[in-house]
Amino acid sequence: MSQPCHTSALLLVFMALAVVGAEQSEERSCDVIGDESSESQMERALLKKLEPLSHMRFNVTVEKGKTENYIYHFRVCREVNSTSHDFGGLVQTDRQNGKTTVIGRINETQVFNGSDWIMLIYKGGDSYGRHCSGEKRRAVIMISCKRGVTASSFSIISEEREKEQECFYLFEMDSSVACPAENSHLSVGSILLITFVSLIAVYIIGGFLYQRLIVGAKGMEQIPHFAFWQDLGNLVADGCDFVCRSKPRNTPAAYRGVGDDQLGEESEERDDHLLPM
Numbered sequence: 173m174s175q176p177c178h179t180s181a182l183l184l185v186f187m188a189l190a191v192v193g194a195e196q197s198e199e200r201s202c203d204v205i206g207d208e209s210s211e212s213q214m215e216r217a218l219l220k221k222l223e224p225l226s227h228m229r230f231n232v233t234v235e236k237g238k239t240e241n242y243i244y245h246f247r248v249c250r251e252v253n254s255t256s257h258d259f260g261g262l263v264q265t266d267r268q269n270g271k272t273t274v275i276g277r278i279n280e281t282q283v284f285n286g287s288d289w290i291m292l293i294y295k296g297g298d299s300y301g302r303h304c305s306g307e308k309r310r311a312v313i314m315i316s317c318k319r320g321v322t323a324s325s326f327s328i329i330s331e332e333r334e335k336e337q338e339c340f341y342l343f344e345m346d347s348s349v350a351c352p353a354e355n356s357h358l359s360v361g362s363i364l365l366i367t368f369v370s371l372i373a374v375y376i377i378g379g380f381l382y383q384r385l386i387v388g389a390k391g392m393e394q395i396p397h398f399a400f401w402q403d404l405g406n407l408v409a410d411g412c413d414f415v416c417r418s419k420p421r422n423t424p425a426a427y428r429g430v431g432d433d434q435l436g437e438e439s440e441e442r443d444d445h446l447l448p449m
Contacts, residue, residue, distance in 0.1 A: 244263070262276045275294070311340070312340050321346055
C-alpha cells in the first residue's frame with residue numbers, strides 16, 4: 173500500500189472513532205412513549221420548557237428502620253448514569269448493599285401539565301419482585317410552580333406498592349419552569365400615563381436647556397414659559413380663594429363707629445323758656 177493510501181485510511185479510522193465517541197458522550201434525552209410522529213406539540217413544548225433543569229442532579233435519602241435505607245437519584249430528561257446506557261432517569265440505591273434499581277426510564281416518558289404544575293412520568297423501570305404482580309416500576313414527579321427558584325425541595329411523597337397493578341413512586345419538587353408566563357401587557361391607562369409623563373419630562377428638560385444655553389436665562393427664568401406658569405399660579409390661587417372662602421365677601425362688620433355723617437343737625441329748639449323771667 174502506498175504512503176498516501178495508508179494516510180487516508182488512518183484518517184478515516186480516526187474520524188470514525190471520533191464520531192462514535194461523540195455519539196457515546198452525548199447524553200440522551202426524554203423520549204415520549206409512542207412514535208416520534210405521534211408526539212403532540214404540547215409534549216414537545218413541555219420537554220423544551222424542562223430543558224433548563226436537565227443539567228441538574230437531585231438526590232433524596234429515605235430511611236425506614238433498619239430494613240430500608242435508600243438514596244434516590246433523579247435527573248430531568250437525562251440519564252443518571254450515562255456510562256451504563258440504561259436510560260435510568262430515576263434510580264434507587266440501597267445504602268446497605270449498594271444495589272441499584274431503576275425506578276423509571278427516560279425512553280418511556282409521559283408529560284402533561286396544568287395551570288401551575290408539570291407532571292413528568294418515567295415508566296419502564298425494573299420489575300417488582302413479589303409486589304404489584306411483578307410489573308415494571310414507574311416514577312411520577314410532580315413539579316410545582318415556585319417563582320424565583322430554578323429547582324428545589326426534591327422529595328419523595330410515597331410509594332404505592334400494595335395494589336395488584338399500576339403501582340408507582342411519587343416525588344415532588346418546586347421550580348419556576350412550571351409557572352405560567354406573566355402577563356406583561358400594559359393597560360390603555362398605563363400607556364397614556366407613561367406617554368403623558370414622558371412628554372412632561374421632555375418639555376421641562378428641553379425647555380430648561382433652551383432657556384439656559386440659547387436664551388442665557390438664570391435662576392427661575394430658566395423654567396420654560398416661566399411668566400405663563402407664574403400667571404397661571406396666581407389665577408389658580410385667586411380661584412381657590414374665591415371658591416374656598418368661608419366668609420361672604422359682602423358681610424358687614426360686627427361694629428362700626430359713629431361718623432359725623434350720622435349726626436343730625438343741631439335742633440333749634442331751646443330750653444330758654446325754662447329760665448325765670
